[in-house]
Amino acid sequence: MSAIFNHWLTQNALVIGSFALVFFLLRAGARNERWQRAWVRLKCDRTGLIALGIICVYLLVGALEMLRVPNGGGPTRSIIDVLTASIAPEKTYSAPLADELLASPLHEKTVGRHLLGTDVLGKDVFVETLKACRTALIIGGLTTAIYIPLGALLGILAGYFRRWVDDVIQYIYSTLASIPEILLLVAILLVLGKGLGTMALALGITGWVGLCRLIRGETMRQSERPYIAAARALGQTHWKIVIHHLLPNVMHLVLISAVLGFSNIVLAEAILSYLGVGAPVGTASWGAMIDSGRTELSRDPFVWWNISAATVALFGLVLALNLLGDALRRAFDPKRG
Amino acid sequence: MLESREADLNARPPRSRFSHIADVLNLFRISDFGFRIFAVGLVLLLVACDNDPNPPPYHKTRADGSPWAVRYAALPGDPKALDPQFAYDVTAQRALEPVYDRLLDYHPMKTDPFELIPGMLEEIPKREDHADGKVSYLCKLKRNIPFHDDPCFPGGKGREVVAGDVFYAFQRITDPKVESPFYAPLSQNVVGMEEARAAATAKTGKFDYATPIAGFEVIDSHTFRVHLKGSYPQLLYWFALHTCSPMAREAVEYYDGLKHDGEVRPSIKFHTVGHGPFRMKTYVEKLHIRYERIEGYRTNVFPSDGFPPEKAEWLRQFAGKPLPLYDELRLAILPETIPAFVLGRQGYMDGITANKDAFAAVMSISRELTPKYRERGMSLELSGTPSTFFMSFNMEDPVVGKNPKLRQALSRAYDSLTYCEIFYSGVAPVSEQLLPRGLFGYDPNYKNPNGYDFEKAKQLLAEAGYPNGRDAKTGQQLELTLEEPVSSNEQRQRAEYQQRAFEALGIKIKVNENTHARVVERLERGSYQIGSGTGWMADYPDAENYFFLFYSKNFPPAGANYCRYSRPEFDRTYEKMAVMENGPERLALIQRMNEMLAEDCPVIFEFSKAYYVVTPPWGKWTHNHPMMEGSFNKYHYVDPVLRARLRREWNRPVLWPLFALGALIAAGLAYAIRWNRKQNA
């Protein structure tokens, strides 16, 4: 079973499948009239478009790292590995474009020059920064995939059915929200072991509360609208009302929350790295690079390239996501520009 | 619907209506309060512009008018307890040893090999061998050592330390309520401790302190004799630890953690009533512990021999002087290494220890102090901790446990030297053998027979049945699991280094990351293949304290034989070696045991811990002794006048960025006003 799962073809299929799924979902959403109007408005929003473009670049880099190709008999490599195969690893730190190692006792020449230098284990920082895109996207994507359906569905159910359904759902999220998030995260990661999947699960379990509350409120407001009453009078089932009327009308909020939430998850990864429950060993991660910067900056000469590269890359993604989220909000709800 | 909203948007009033920026400023005048807060904040900011993190000292000058000298050092965390019979970690040792003197002490400057000197005892106890194989030690306490003044004593005046206080300490070790970790090793060797525990708790379950211990004989007020079941030379090393420090019964009974007369007294676990060179004056959790010197401390004086040659001349001036050499000690609690380091560079911390990344901060390529520090008159002192770190193989594992060639191949594939160069800037020495430097039995010329040799490693792997990392029979790639404690980024990098080192052989290494506690638990249960991050720091400098890690009766949970290494010949040799006094015969046994470990290769040796101490110009003498983490403090020296001057010089704030920031804000405001005017025009 795990042999099949770990096979490179299965993994590639999964990656392509999830990209296709996101695309399909967006297309499905775009059939909605409101979404079409929003799209027209978004097309005129320069900031939003630039942000969208930047995110696409990140997605592309992440996809290149996610797709794997076979490598003779050895372990499979990602496309980025193949593209950067000519960059030889060093023994340890070297400054950007330097030809000499940094660590004091070694004092050796480097094998090659590196655009952004190398890190403590001699890995090229530029390549690592690109590779870490995958980590950020996987954590962000998986977490979103977990908490968005959960939060949206429970929110709609609570807002639509009210009474005991609402009470139960409110009880669950109040309980979850009142436990310090950090305890839940660390505990879940300690129990399930480290890994990108478990990290996403932990973040997802703690993350759906806010969305649920938002959707619940919006659903309540929508439920009082005449069109819901009309649908009820026409004898439509609850299920149909939820799927055909309520869901399309709150979906834009879900989209905006997903985009903004994604940025929070990317930032949260950095904190988890500091707490020692970050990305697993051997996985490139911006959080880990920033955390290592704490000690690297006190070296002499100080190692600034590792933390800077990671900070800039992370900043770019989070900024673009936030700007896109704002642009989407403006597009869907022009009154609140 | 939507159109009408957009119409709303268009119908928004023209901007010229919002006419005067002064009106907006009015907004802030709505409350004078806001302005006042702003003004107070500004003043605070200007006054608080000082980067000194240390609290003001207790006094400015001594009674005779000379300047008050303070030493600032760091602790890595809060001590778990300050009870000498309970505490068993380095942090606690550092915190409580300035207060509690020990029966014996280490010579502060003789570290290779370590040497014991009398502490509270008049001389090093003489071994007495008896006909029945039993051994005893006769000990004499120094006269006129007082306990520190404390309300627990009648009249608040500390009484003299007597032999009964040492006996009381032994009773406390025996008392199960104290949960003393020293009971296990001591009760195995001291006559009558086990019986005393059984007898004293038989009646009520509570330990009855009237019960005698057969092996502890109080002869007169200052003399006692300890009887051992057999030869156990390590007892003297226990005497040199806080474990056997005399305890005042009055103090333990007074500080019970209960309410008396409306006031809660602290428990003896966190209150010290000692007899050492310092008194603990303030302890604020997670912040600092502050000590003040005891006037008239006489138990120990500065030594007059054994000075390291390069500092001998300077040190001679202190020979025979009363201790301590300064008045106040502040141990800041700093869990992170870098802040300590930063504070040291600024002159706010004495004798900072540089490790890992900090090595690179202080050392130039030629392993000298970098100019930045040299200019400040600082110097480097190398210090080592008798410790050996290694990766353990599970000897009961069907794959690695039954295949010595495979273990040797892995050991030879691991490049400890590069590891030390990358992670310890080459300062930490590679371990070639189980014993670290400074212990009897350490052989500086011994080379690890399983040391790094990649070609040999590949050859051994083929001989082990895995040519190029693949099973010779099935062709399957060999996959091994490596247990790694990962709770910080450093450990994460280390794990990756180790994984890559083994994978170079063509095998697959699955890294199993966990917290340190979980890794130890897995090692104890024996559910692992290769365990990383294991090692041993010497409790006392004796070979027995290391080789017992491979004694088959020390399988967890009884001991720390995590490898589950069991070889009858090794056990026999160990049993003989353990109880022997140092000498050529013992050396031969140790060499034989080294050979056995090399043959079976249950561990991959990595390194010994070593670090640099950066010495500020006003300290000159911050050398540390690894076996006396806390008690060494009394030998340090501080020049308060020089420090005050240099600190001021090094910490002048740079002011131009503040002006630049102000200018930037002003420019922004000016722009806003202009833009507003243009809109209005």
Next chain:
Amino acid sequence: MLSYLVRRLLYAVPILFGVILITFFLDNVMMTPNEKAGRVLGNKAVGKTREEWIRNRGLDLPMPTQFVRYVKKTVTLDFGTSWQTGREVRKIFLNGAGPSLLITVPGFFAAFTASLALALFQVFVRDSPLDRGLTIATVALMSIPTMVYVIFGQAVIALGLSYFPAYGFSYGGFGMVRFLLLPVAIFIMINLGYNTRLYRAIFLEEIQQDYVRTALAKGLSGTRILTVHVFKNGLIALITLVVAQLPKLVLGSLLIESLFGIPGLGNVLVQAIQNADQPVVMASVILGSVLYITGLILTDICYALADPRIRLS
């Protein structure tokens, strides 16, 4: 009002029970008793010492018995002593709340005021290049990880420019201020971006309201409307939003406290989690949920005060 409070408090009971149940469960799956003993006593204390430690704390009892004891202790607010440091949990919390509040309260109010000023300024110059620039700047402030703020602050402001100590704390006295300024400044920076964006949106929404148009039609000056009416109404909307965050300030800021070595509750919690210090973790969770529920109640009361149509019942 009174019946509302009583009902709300009754409602809190099942939540607290759920919280205790979850925490108890997590605590038990997180570490085995043996692991806990190893964590507290150190690796060198093996065998009998650990067994004794486990027995003394009742960790060898059956789960239901342990749970009942756990609930009993929580209900009587008897959290006992910390396993790690042996100190009274109550005292640990009393000692930790001060430093936490010293960072969060000034930080919170300063961030609130600064964001308010910035947001108003943005509304005032709305749609100008400056507004757009500030919007992007506020988003940028939000997009920098806290770690980077702290690392930058310590490396440049504390070490490079020697304005403040890079690390440490001191209780009481005027000397304390210097330890607080940098952490508080970072606390402000972290919250400034998000707050400003939120407040700006609220004020913009307020501007769209009918009464603004009516006032304009009546010939009132735009600036006056902004500074008096919009400001006042917007502020009420803001305060109802903000008040839910107030109780949580007690818990402090986790990253800032542990990176600056401030002995606050955030620091306490991180160390307690890492050291499996069950009594301390339990107490912080209970405290956290009580504060959370208080926040909810405060928000409701604020809504009722702000809008006379809403009545607490």
